[in-house]
Amino acid sequence: MADKDTPQEVAAAFIAKLKASPFVMIGLMDGQHAEPMTAQLDDDQPNTLFFFSGPDNRIARGGEAMAQFVGKGHDFFACLAGTVTRDNDPAQVDKLWNNHVDAWFPNGKADATLLRFDVSSAELWETDISLTGRVKMLFGGTITPSESSSHAKVDAIA
Template sequence: MKKELREEFWHAFEKSPFIMLRLEDNGGHAEPMTAQLDKEAIHTIWFFTSKDNRIAVGGRAMGQFSAKGHDVFACLAGTLVEETDQARIDKHWSKEVEAWFPEGRNDPNLKMLRYEIDDAEVWTVELGLFGTFKMLTGQEVKSSELGQHATGLV
């Protein structure tokens, strides 16, 4: 079950690579970030940000994900560290990123962060027609009817 749930999460994340991310020790609110995904790096996500962004200092971080269809949810714990590998920056560079950094890859305010995930919790929602009817009519929906949940998916 864990492997299937992990694959379902990454598939949903690939379709909508946006995550709310916050530093654990900073006390600030989470903010939306666009993840740069790599199919070969299962426990790592990259982000382009500016050096003055509140998460740019790095450290322990928590991220929350909700799939586009609201059928997959995840909470990811890990550590944000600066990515200095120019090949990695080049690999993930795109027109969308360039829109935020008009001076390109050499923008003095550009910083890439690597999110090294060490723990995750994932939920899926699979109500189906009968479960949706029960919910809409105020009937009890049992947890066994909701979907799957797993921890430690890294």
């Protein structure tokens, strides 16, 4: 990790990137492939991502899971470990429901299942390679740690 970035700063950058492009690949640790889903964030519940799915979605049964994220500009990467469970709280559904979610469910909330992914640990990479480092990549040369990207291992993402 570059000296200028603490794990908390890298985690905050992750949240900002996820808000800008909320798409992750998520799958249960059962040997099935991960699938793309749109994460919903609740600022009142750090370390938790929410997803609306159909009740028969492959991750809807819950369990240990992994999620991967790539920032819109390929400038941030994350791998998150945690547990998926169903969240049947109508107030939470109402809080997170929006027009983007509604577009996927023709019968509205009656067709949707809210899943929560409680993040237990994460590895985060911010590819903030310096200008000097980029020139070295283009023309050859060794990138020093101070010219490299930020990396953080955290027990939680907030």
